[in-house]
Amino acid sequence: MEEQGNSKKRTRKRKTRKPKIPSASLLSLNDTNTIFPLLLAATAQLSNSQNNTPNNNSEILIKKCITKLHHSLLSNNQTFPISVLSLFPVLMNSKCAGIACRSAEIVGLASLVSLEMNELVALDEGMVKGVILMLGSGKRKLSVAACNALLDLSTTLIGRQKLLEFLALERLMFGFLQVPASSILVSLYNEDKRSVALARIAFKEDGAAVSLLHAAITLINTCNIEQLERIPLKLAEKFLVSLKKLWGKVHNQMLLGNAWTSRRERDLNLRDVTVNNLAESIFRLSINASENVIPLPSVIIDRKIFGWGELSFENFMLHHWESSPSIVRRLSGSLIEEDDIFSSFAQSLNCKEASPTFLSCVLKNFISCVPIASDELNIISFLEEMRSELGCPIIYHQDIRVLRTEQPLKKEVHFFQKKFDPCCFKKLAFNTTDIMKCEEAFKEGYTIALRGVEFRFASIAAVADALASLFGQPSVGANIYLTPPNSQGLARHWDDHCVFVCQLVGTKQWTIYSRPNLQLPRLYDPLDREHRFGEENSLAVRRKFLLREGDILYIPRGFPHEACTDDGGSSDLARFSLHVTFGIEVEPPFEWEGFAHVALHCWYQTQKQLHHASIEPLSGTMDLMSVILLHVMIELIGASDSTLRKASLVGADFLPLEANVWLNLDQKTTFNHIMDQINKASKFLEVFRNVEVAIEKNEDPFHRMRWLRHLYQETQTVQEHDWNVPFGEFQNFFPAYAQHKDMAKAAFMQVKSKFCDEVLFEDVIDRYKLLLENYKKARKQYMNGMLSLHCNGFLSP
Structure with missing residues (x-):
């Protein structure tokens, strides 16, 4: 009997009962807390039914329950039962479109209740996947409901990240x-x-x-x-x-x-x-599109920019680079040849007409190129910071200038004077009316100057990219200038970067004056751009160059120059002129001063790695402060030493194989000379006083060296100086350092001597090229993004 009783008990345990679903008409769902057990029972039956299809009774109950929940969320009811959300992965998978859609709406509304609720939904893998699966249902109603729920969930970062994850x-x-x-x-x-x-x-x-x-x-x-x-x-x-x-x-x-x-x-x-x-x-x-810019063969750039002679590039580097103007004449007299580097650009403009009919069409296809910081290496950070300005039509002075130089005062006048008003801090974007006015301005003798052309035309971007590689710079800027007959655009001025002027259409008369200062101007340093030249400049040595179609003129930085389409009534100049300029902008890290900073960084890192093995190890606060002060000293030397202002070509991609030999030798010689200068000119009291005065004036002695943070990224503490916030920490740390000036001086002189004696040119090259590649990558990503937004085939009216 005992065995038989146990057998009956086991039999009863094997029996399963379906949840009893009460009639929906008998329910009163005034309390949302009562919904969970009812909905649980109905959902359980839904899960057990074939193909997840509810029967009539459970369907009615589920609909009534979720409708009550929906109303509860809409009315901001604070008693919403959070536990009920666990049922929604199943409900969103229901074959009943009404249940699935309303369930998705509830998930979305729940995501908007609070940050905590949003995080709760986002971290529920079943709910997130349930919404995503609804997107692929193929039914319009379900897809819209899922999209709306997804948008509600994506109001927080964690919600967006979870959606991306799945x-x-x-x-x-x-x-x-x-x-x-x-x-x-x-x-x-x-x-x-x-x-x-x-x-x-x-x-x-x-x-x-x-x-x-x-x-x-x-x-x-x-x-x-x-x-x-x-x-x-x-x-x-x-x-x-x-x-x-x-x-x-x-x-x-x-x-x-x-x-x-x-x-x-x-x-x-x-x-x-x-x-x-x-x-x-x-x-x-x-960002990472590779098809936007097709690389140009190096031989074409070599022949086009530097001529056809075997030693043309070497001759240019030896006799003209950063020191003297030069010109390369086109051998043939034809306009843009089919194999020319500017042929596709000229064809896209259709600029063979007697008047520039392409102007309005070109300007309509332009948007504003939002400026990117020179040392910004994170393109995503740039987008997050500047996203409110992205996609705006061209902005006056930032993207376009419309100006002429009035005689005899040689004064620049802007056609859009109100848009140029320096007192107006609001950026003024162009519309169709402004674009049409540019044609009117051109007829009145105004030059149309367009900046950032390398971000607007893939053919120009290819040339700029090739020149950047040739001269070892992250990027090269390009502008175009459209000047009417018998007119002058910009007044006499000089630039803080070297320029290659490429004459595309018509002719233009250039006058280049001798450089008033033997010291090379530097990028971002304040310049006298008011074009006020004294009487001595008017009598200074000048050279004239008449550029015809296909000619290329090189103007080093610092040389005053001006150009016009008026040459005493010559018939050659009756036509408008179109030329493009390529600016070789030497960023601070890629001057020879920058190379010296990188050398100091490499040497210091090596010293830290050898800390335990070195007989006289560099360690402690004094040595770290000495390295920081030596960086400041290098900058002080660079302010007066012309060699440190020159472009370092260590990262350059030289074309002729012969050029590599003598240029590499020249670079090593230059580096050794710089190390000698640092060793001789570094004076502790000078750099100490310079930093001390800067701190007293609440000035940042490192403002020109902020780029060093890309070298010292691993440094996070005062002991390991953080170049992201160099002044704040250094200002607080300096007084304690200054109390031991004799000890500080001895440490500085030791660091300086060991650095100049021990650092090797070859040990710096790889780290320097890595920095250059990081800069180039960010510029390339920016260029790709802007070129895509300027794709003419999609922007034409």
């Missing part, structure tokens, strides 16, 4: 690509007439396409470089094409100034997608 972006991009791009029409909505880049985009399109686009843009603009690189290449390329087509429509609306400020147009679907959001997504997806 590949939501790829599903969004693929979904949007299924929408015919031609059917999407846009308008702009600017509530308070702020910058047009912040205007919201209103879509004349149903919610499905807009929701997919909005969500995709939101996630793209959250991605870091690694996440962007993980997007499948083909998918990213196709999505980018669609974004560019949309960007063309948005850009045209900006130029027309059609941003409306009322909500009268009821048929428009207005989302929080702004002009700069769209521009940023295009920029990000283009």
Whole structure:
């Protein structure tokens, strides 16, 4: 009997009962806390049913429960049962579209309740995956509901990161690509007439396409470089094409100034997608694009820029680089030849006409090139800082100048005088009317000067990129100047960078004066740009160069110059002139002074590694302060020593093999000379007093050396000086150091002597080239992004 009783008990344990679902009509769901057990029971039956399809009774109960939850969230009910969220992965997978859609809405609303709730939802893998799976359902209603929930979840960083982790972006991009791009029409909505880049985009399109686009843009603009690189290449390329087509429509609306400020147009679907959001997504997806700029063969650059002689480049470097103007004449008299480096650029402008009919078309395709800091190596940080300005139409003085020099006062006059007003701090963007006025200004004798052309034309970018490699610089800037007949644009001036002037159309008369100061001007140092030249300058040695189509003129930095299309009535100058200039801007890290700073860094790092093995190890605060002061001393020497101001060509990609031999030897000789100068000229009391005075005046003695943070990235403490905040820490630390001046002097002199005696040129090259490559990478990413936003095929009206 005992065995039989146990057997009956086991039999009862094997029996399972389905939850009893009460009739929905008998329920009263006034208390949200009672919903969880009811919804749990109904969901359990849903899970056990075939194909996840609810029966009529459970379906009605689920709908009533989630409707109550939905109302609770809409009314900000603080008693919302958090535990109920665990059921929604199953509910969002329901075959009943009504249940799935309402469940997604609740997940989205819950994400907006608080940061804590948003994090709770984001960290629930089931809920996040449930929303993402709904995107691929193929049903418009489900896709829209999932997109809206996804957008609600993406209001926080953790929400966006979790969506990226589970590949939501790829599903969004693929979904949007299924929408015919031609059917999407846009308008702009600017509530308070702020910058047009912040205007919201209103879509004349149903919610499905807009929701997919909005969500995709939101996630793209959250991605870091690694996440962007993980997007499948083909998918990213196709999505980018669609974004560019949309960007063309948005850009045209900006130029027309059609941003409306009322909500009268009821048929428009207005989302929080702004002009700069769209521009940023295009920029990000283009950062690592390799097809934007096709590298130019080195032999073509060599022959075009430096002539056809076997030793032309070597001759240029020996006799003209940074010291003397020179000119390369085109051998043939034809216009732009088919194999010329400027042929594709000239063809894109169609500039063979007697008048520049291409001007308006070109300007309409331009947007503002937001300035990037010279030492910014993190392109994502740049985008986050400048995103509110990205995508704006061209801005006067930043992107374009329209000016002429009036005689006989030789004074520059701007056509858009109000936009040039230095008292006006607001950046003024161009519209279609302003662009048309540029044609009027040209007819009145004004020159159109356009900056940053390397970010607007891939053909110009290719030349600039090749020149940057040739001279060992991170990048080369390019401007174009369109000057009418019998006119002068810029007044006489000098530049803080070397310039190659390439005459494309017409002819232009150049006058170059002798350099008034033997000291090379430096990038970012204050210059007298008021063009006030004394009587001695008017009598100074001058050289005249008449540039014809295809000629190239080199002007070193610091040489005053001016140019005009008037040469005493010569018939050769009756036509307008178009030329492009390439500026070799030598950034502080890539002068010889910069190379000396890198050398000190490399030597100091080696000393730290050998700390335990060295007989006389460098250690302690005194030695660290000595290294910091020696950096300051190198800068002081560079302020007066012309050699340290010159461009270091250590990272240059030389073309002729023979040039490598003598230039490498020349560089090593230069480096040894600099080390001798540092050894002889370094005086402790001079540098100590310089820093002391700077601190007394609350000035930063390291402002020109902020780039050193890219070398000393691992330093985080006072003991390991942080160059990201050099002045704050140093100012607090200096008084204690100054109390032991005799000891400090001895340590400084020892560090200086050991550095100059022990450092080797060969030990510095790799670290210097790595720094250069990091700079070049950031510039290349910026160029790729801007070129993509300027793609003429998508911006044409």
